[in-house]
Amino acid sequence: MKKTLIAPAYAYQQFTDDSNIVAFFDAFNQMATETLTWLAEHPFPLYIGSYLTGGFLDYCAYCLYGQFRYKISYVQLQQYGGALNDQDINRIAIDEIIVQKNYLGTTINDDLFKRILTWNLYKGDGLSFTIPWLKRRIMRFLTGNEGQVWRFNSCQNVDVKVKGRIVAITITPGDWDSSLISVLDRIINNGILNIPPIYNYAISERQS
Numbered sequence: 001m002k003k004t005l006i007a008p009a010y011a012y013q014q015f016t017d018d019s020n021i022v023a024f025f026d027a028f029n030q031m032a033t034e035t036l037t038w039l040a041e042h043p044f045p046l047y048i049g050s051y052l053t054g055g056f057l058d059y060c061a062y063c064l065y066g067q068f069r070y071k072i073s074y075v076q077l078q079q080y081g082g083a084l085n086d087q088d089i090n091r092i093a094i095d096e097i098i099v100q101k102n103y104l105g106t107t108i109n110d111d112l113f114k115r116i117l118t119w120n121l122y123k124g125d126g127l128s129f130t131i132p133w134l135k136r137r138i139m140r141f142l143t144g145n146e147g148q149v150w151r152f153n154s155c156q157n158v159d160v161k162v163k164g165r166i167v168a169i170t171i172t173p174g175d176w177d178s179s180l181i182s183v184l185d186r187i188i189n190n191g192i193l194n195i196p197p198i199y200n201y202a203i204s205e206r207q208s
Contacts, residue, residue: 047117048147053110061117069113072186114147120194129196131160141184142176169203181205
């Protein structure tokens, strides 16, 4: 991509003997060239790779694709019992039990966010939900660091069984970070990925 100005700004002939005006246009052209170079090195639609990061990635994902950087939520349960000398006075009745729920969440990092974008935006598999479609999506999620769409020879590492409305997914460990399997389970059940919501998904790692 061209990174130099085709038609730089310049002063009219009658002002070319004024060093201040000439310096102004030189500075303007330098700033314009730097801006053009930055835009060429950071293509907005191309989120894969290391071009877009942080808040700039969030901006491009939302403005171009309507995708948010969600949080992976989870619930922390705390149980309080009413045994004698166990709690402060008048906080809880005797023999009563209170369960307190704290809804917490962790922010999705850039690499995981780009994998999610590829899952939601990739059109090569079509839009019909099938078991091969799901297997390819999972393999692409596991192997596509920074949202890349790598080719993989097979989907044998992913086993999918459907019983009623339960989709049981078992993943055999491979050349990827094993923590991605548990993360995939959480983001699916948080409704972040484009996947039919009429099913309940259970993801586990096959133990060797």
